[in-house]
Amino acid sequence: xxxxxxxxxxxxxxxxxxxxxxxxxxxxxxxxxxxxxxxxxxxxxxxxxxxxxxxxxxxxxxxxxxxx
Numbered sequence: 001x002x003x004x005x006x007x008x009x010x011x012x013x014x015x016x017x018x019x020x021x022x023x024x025x026x027x028x029x030x031x032x033x034x035x036x037x038x039x040x041x042x043x044x045x046x047x048x049x050x051x052x053x054x055x056x057x058x059x060x061x062x063x064x065x066x067x068x
Contacts, residue, residue, distance in 0.1 A: 014064045018057050025053030 026049045033045015 011064055014060070018060055021056050021060070022050060022053035025056065026050040029053075 026046055029049015029052065030046040033043070033048070036045075
């Protein structure tokens with residue numbers, strides 16, 4: 001089980017770090033979708049990037065709050 005973060009300032013800092021996760025994942029997914037092209041194209045890459053960004057956000061929130 002991950003260690004729970006109890007200090008309010010530490011939690012705030014950890015949550016502020018999540019601000020960059022979804023936009024960066026969406027941009028990289030969009031860019032990779034355009035780069036590799038193929039049948040799915042950029043829209044699929046953007047959707048996949050944003051979905052992975054949300055998943056990483058969920059994982060980090062569970063880590064910060066100390067839940068599984």
